Amino acid sequence: MKHLIAIIFLTCGFSVSFAQSDIDKRLAELGIELQEPSAPVANYVKAVRTGNLVYLSGHGPLKADGNNIEGKVGKNLTTAEGAEAARVTAIGLLSSLKAELGDLSRVKRIVKVNGWVNCTDKFKEQPQVMNGCSDLLVAVFGDKGKHARTSLGTNSLPGNIAVEIEMVVEVE
Numbered sequence: 001m002k003h004l005i006a007i008i009f010l011t012c013g014f015s016v017s018f019a020q021s022d023i024d025k026r027l028a029e030l031g032i033e034l035q036e037p038s039a040p041v042a043n044y045v046k047a048v049r050t051g052n053l054v055y056l057s058g059h060g061p062l063k064a065d066g067n068n069i070e071g072k073v074g075k076n077l078t079t080a081e082g083a084e085a086a087r088v089t090a091i092g093l094l095s096s097l098k099a100e101l102g103d104l105s106r107v108k109r110i111v112k113v114n115g116w117v118n119c120t121d122k123f124k125e126q127p128q129v130m131n132g133c134s135d136l137l138v139a140v141f142g143d144k145g146k147h148a149r150t151s152l153g154t155n156s157l158p159g160n161i162a163v164e165i166e167m168v169v170e171v172e
Contacts, residue, residue, distance in 0.1 A: 023140065023141075027140060032094075034094055035092070036099075037092070041158075046059075053168060054097060054101070055166075060157070061085035062088070068159060068161045070161055072160075073162060082119075085161075085162035086131070087132035087133060089132075089164070090165070107172075110147040111168040111170050112168040113130070115150065115166075116163065117130070118162050119154070119155075129151070133163075147167075
């Protein structure tokens with residue numbers, strides 16, 4: 001039936017993407033709502049596409065209410081709260097990626113994720129914080145969401161945000 005509908009749509013000049021509806025369904029199953037990407041806060045763009053790669057600028061943990069998750073992990077945020085900040089940041093990255101591509105079914109693979117965790121000097125669980133982002137990407141894209149990753153600790157991030165994450169994505 002799905003193929004018959006696709007033939008009818010294509011014959012009539014409409015385009016249809018069942019893969020996109022599958023990703024949208026997966027996002028809905030996970031309780032994830034993509035948001036309109038915020039404007040850049042300085043002289044840069046959120047995404048740059050060159051060839052079959054999309055480079056996403058560093059994103060912070062901007063919640064749907066317009067506020068960032070702020071604080072220092074190991075001081076006034078727990079590892080679990082840092083991981084939630086990384087998860088929120090991943091949703092922002094996917095929102096910017098969808099704005100750039102128009103359709104997340106064009107994602108071939110999440111290639112690389114770089115993350116910075118605003119933390120104390122003695123904090124050693126940066127990878128566990130970054131799992132908040134990585135776990136979400138794998139939950140959404142399956143094996144295509146598995147990626148190379150760097151997890152770094154830093155003593156400060158802009159606006160005292162808890163994490164900043166950038167991403168490289170291969171697309172069709």
